[in-house]
Amino acid sequence: MSAFLEYKEVIGEGDFVLAFIGRDNIKPIIVKKDDILNTRYGAFAHNSMIGEKYGSQITSLKGYGFIHLLHPTPELWTLSLPHRTQIVYTPDSSYIIQRLNITAGSRVIEAGTGSGSFTHSFARTLSKTGQLFTYEFHESRYQQAKAEFELHSLTNVIATCRDVCKKGFVIDGYESGCDADSIFLDLPSPWEAIAHLPQVISKSKRVGICCFSPCIEQVIKTAEALKNHGWSNIEMVEIAGRKWEARKEMIRDVSDVIGRLKDIKRRKEEGIEIRDKLQNQNQNQKVGEKRGNEDSNEKEQFVKKTRIEREEKGFNPFGKGLRIKEGDEAYNWKDISEPETEVKSHTSYLTFAFKNAPTKPIVNHQS
Amino acid sequence: MDLSLESAEKPVSFAKETGVITVGQYVLIKLPSKGLKIVETRSDGVINLGKFGSFEVNGILGFPFGQSFEISADKKVSPVKSLVFELEEEELENMDQETSRESTPILELMKNSSETNRDIIDIGSKIQGITSEEIELFKKQNNDNGEILISKIIESHKGFNKKTKYSQEKYITRKQQKFMKKFTVEYLSSSNLLKYYEEKDLSKILNLSEETLGLMLNLLDIRPGGKYFVVDETGGLILYAMMERMKGEGLIVVGHENEHPNFNLLQYSNYTESAINSMIKPINWLQFFEPENEKLIFNEQTKEAIEELRPQKKLQYYRRQKRIIEINKTIDFVTGKDSQFDGLLYCSTIYPTTLIPNIITKIKGSRPIVVYNQYKEILVELQHLLSKNLNVLAPSIMETRARPYQTIPGRIHPLMSMRGGGGYLLWGTRVYPKEGGVIAVGRGFVRRNERKKQKLEKEEDNDDNNKNN
Ligand SMILES: C[S@@+](CC[C@H](N)C(=O)[O-])C[C@H]1O[C@@H](n2cnc3c(N)ncnc32)[C@H](O)[C@@H]1O
Numbered sequence: 113m114s115a116f117l118e119y120k121e122v123i124g125e126g127d128f129v130l131a132f133i134g135r136d137n138i139k140p141i142i143v144k145k146d147d148i149l150n151t152r153y154g155a156f157a158h159n160s161m162i163g164e165k166y167g168s169q170i171t172s173l174k175g176y177g178f179i180h181l182l183h184p185t186p187e188l189w190t191l192s193l194p195h196r197t198q199i200v201y202t203p204d205s206s207y208i209i210q211r212l213n214i215t216a217g218s219r220v221i222e223a224g225t226g227s228g229s230f231t232h233s234f235a236r237t238l239s240k241t242g243q244l245f246t247y248e249f250h251e252s253r254y255q256q257a258k259a260e261f262e263l264h265s266l267t268n269v270i271a272t273c274r275d276v277c278k279k280g281f282v283i284d285g286y287e288s289g290c291d292a293d294s295i296f297l298d299l300p301s302p303w304e305a306i307a308h309l310p311q312v313i314s315k316s317k318r319v320g321i322c323c324f325s326p327c328i329e330q331v332i333k334t335a336e337a338l339k340n341h342g343w344s345n346i347e348m349v350e351i352a353g354r355k356w357e358a359r360k361e362m363i364r365d366v367s368d369v370i371g372r373l374k375d376i377k378r379r380k381e382e383g384i385e386i387r388d389k390l391q392n393q394n395q396n397q398k399v400g401e402k403r404g405n406e407d408s409n410e411k412e413q414f415v416k417k418t419r420i421e422r423e424e425k426g427f428n429p430f431g432k433g434l435r436i437k438e439g440d441e442a443y444n445w446k447d448i449s450e451p452e453t454e455v456k457s458h459t460s461y462l463t464f465a466f467k468n469a470p471t472k473p474i475v476n477h478q479s
Numbered sequence: 480m481d482l483s484l485e486s487a488e489k490p491v492s493f494a495k496e497t498g499v500i501t502v503g504q505y506v507l508i509k510l511p512s513k514g515l516k517i518v519e520t521r522s523d524g525v526i527n528l529g530k531f532g533s534f535e536v537n538g539i540l541g542f543p544f545g546q547s548f549e550i551s552a553d554k555k556v557s558p559v560k561s562l563v564f565e566l567e568e569e570e571l572e573n574m575d576q577e578t579s580r581e582s583t584p585i586l587e588l589m590k591n592s593s594e595t596n597r598d599i600i601d602i603g604s605k606i607q608g609i610t611s612e613e614i615e616l617f618k619k620q621n622n623d624n625g626e627i628l629i630s631k632i633i634e635s636h637k638g639f640n641k642k643t644k645y646s647q648e649k650y651i652t653r654k655q656q657k658f659m660k661k662f663t664v665e666y667l668s669s670s671n672l673l674k675y676y677e678e679k680d681l682s683k684i685l686n687l688s689e690e691t692l693g694l695m696l697n698l699l700d701i702r703p704g705g706k707y708f709v710v711d712e713t714g715g716l717i718l719y720a721m722m723e724r725m726k727g728e729g730l731i732v733v734g735h736e737n738e739h740p741n742f743n744l745l746q747y748s749n750y751t752e753s754a755i756n757s758m759i760k761p762i763n764w765l766q767f768f769e770p771e772n773e774k775l776i777f778n779e780q781t782k783e784a785i786e787e788l789r790p791q792k793k794l795q796y797y798r799r800q801k802r803i804i805e806i807n808k809t810i811d812f813v814t815g816k817d818s819q820f821d822g823l824l825y826c827s828t829i830y831p832t833t834l835i836p837n838i839i840t841k842i843k844g845s846r847p848i849v850v851y852n853q854y855k856e857i858l859v860e861l862q863h864l865l866s867k868n869l870n871v872l873a874p875s876i877m878e879t880r881a882r883p884y885q886t887i888p889g890r891i892h893p894l895m896s897m898r899g900g901g902g903y904l905l906w907g908t909r910v911y912p913k914e915g916g917v918i919a920v921g922r923g924f925v926r927r928n929e930r931k932k933q934k935l936e937k938e939e940d941n942d943d944n945n946k947n948n
Binding site for chain 2: 117118119121132135165166167168169170171178180181182183185186187188202203205206207208209210211213215216217233236237239240241314316317318328331332335336344345346347348349350351352353354355356357358360447448449461463466468469470471472
């Protein structure tokens, strides 16, 4: 049973789990009796996972530090998989699936397989009733991907080691074609592969294609090849995906600033008074030693007083110096959204095109 | 419980013809003006496209989706290569070389052009030597033939030869959009249905864009056979897209705020009513929150009494019975105390913070929570709320925007304008927080509290770590 094709509720031995350690730290594991998962938050016994529901939180062997046990999805897999190549991320892959109208039962050709990121997403959506043909010419990358698909029981994926630009897409058992209704090409020269498509695409359905290329020069060659091979509705788009986190920004009122400035001024004056006083006292130090205690008392009281003032006023008289916890209820906050510090400003250009099915003459039964 | 919602009357068919135009289908019609229309292909029917003319449905049957047609005077159609005439790069070159390529009247007219637009004097409409009255007259005289009309317009355009080939092409395209009686027939996919509302009334679909629809469906991890809780205020666009992806397998419970749900757009789905009813189960919020009071009571009649009913009444009786059983089943299923659903998709103008925490408990562990809103601010508030609610792991807000390009080799550039907006998504995963701290049962109370504190501190550490990443 594949965790990418069917749902499971309770974790058993041999099940595939994504251990969620942190947002950028998701570790794929196969649950095995007596195994231990080591993380920076502690060691977690696989035994403690068996029998738990997917979505459960478990604690480390030491009793503190925790992780969540997640059910695999292609979207989480994309965030956790071992990169062997550049991969296609969810904003791009989801758009391609939507625009090519891929559904349960679709038949899709993908080249090259690369790290198999998009393969998982395709496989889930076209489901057990569909079929995915994926091609990769790099031998060891192909072997790794194939082993991974087997481990994940992606029974609807047929992986082939092949240079599709030179040898095309026809494979054993599918000599008369793959009956593919959608094509996805993520390789450096898609225009060389396009010529081989007529043998394998559907003869009865409208066929869609998407070529995924980072450079505009590739788009030009691809668009020309598509046109020359009878594809129409050629259009290129770019997808920009962004992520935001909800945060809170302190509402710092100008009247508070004025209050603070006044406060500084006042304390300065008080400070001068105290300093003068202390100086006088220092000069008299030799006379009475015990005064030292009283000095520190006085300082302490001064610090205490400002703290109370701060709390009463609802602003921080020290300005930015003091660390305040975001959302501290003693202050006013505005909900804001913070963008990621670095964004993927360009993944690739997506060139789409379509090919109509052949006309099916209608026998007019009415005449 | 699991099977309690499956309909007994299966199988219903979810197979659809997506390759060629068949009779009895809703299809999308694209007009040269870029306008869109949804029409039904009734056998022997006639479809009226307004100023672009009328045509007989039988003429388009059997042709593939994506095919363009031209309407002739007698409502007949003939297939044509494309909606508007587009010049190929090489055709432009070939024209200069007087090759033997077949030429159209318009291509002939383009044989004279200028290297640049520099000789064009901008004298506005005077440069066009034909008036709109003359155009109307000419149309009548020539059986409404678009191509002849456009040739005529070009002939009387004094500055046409001074234009470059590119501007000539642009000019011709504009005239074609106005006068050609052509159209293209497309399969009504969820994306095409969305495009139609993009043209017609975006507010009806809450400003949702195609790319956001795609992202939301993938984040929801839709699988055939899954059971989803959906709130769809787009009139059924999202439901339509989900039904297409699931191809009839699985269930969608739809929370709604009226006495009867509004899935108007599903009428275009080409699915039968019983197919729709077998997959989609509505429940309103009153039924959701007060199931005890809202379950319907059916006054069962004796067999004899039923037999005595008139056929019409009898049918009504059974229909009512079926409906009530369905509603009660749905209420039981949704309000049962176990989590039931493989995902939540929320697309509603009901303020999400007021409703979502109540639905989350119905979602199974490690299943996606996806919330759509037109406005990021509303999702920010929701993310704050969910970050405190330990039932949702790592919620964050996502945005996706597609930027379309003019894709003609040699003249590639982003389109000068594109639609703004398209909405935002909040995506998180439903989890089960560990109950009662971390200590196994049977340890001392004091130590237990100690550990609990330790755990909480650690938790904050983890949180900090998450935020920093
Ligand atoms: C960028 S990666 C694909 C990544 C993949 N889409 C993913 O999401 O993981 C491109 C892959 O195409 C393969 N490739 C390049 N040219 C090829 C060809 N002619 N035939 C088959 N595979 C090819 C490369 O070896 C590489 O692994």
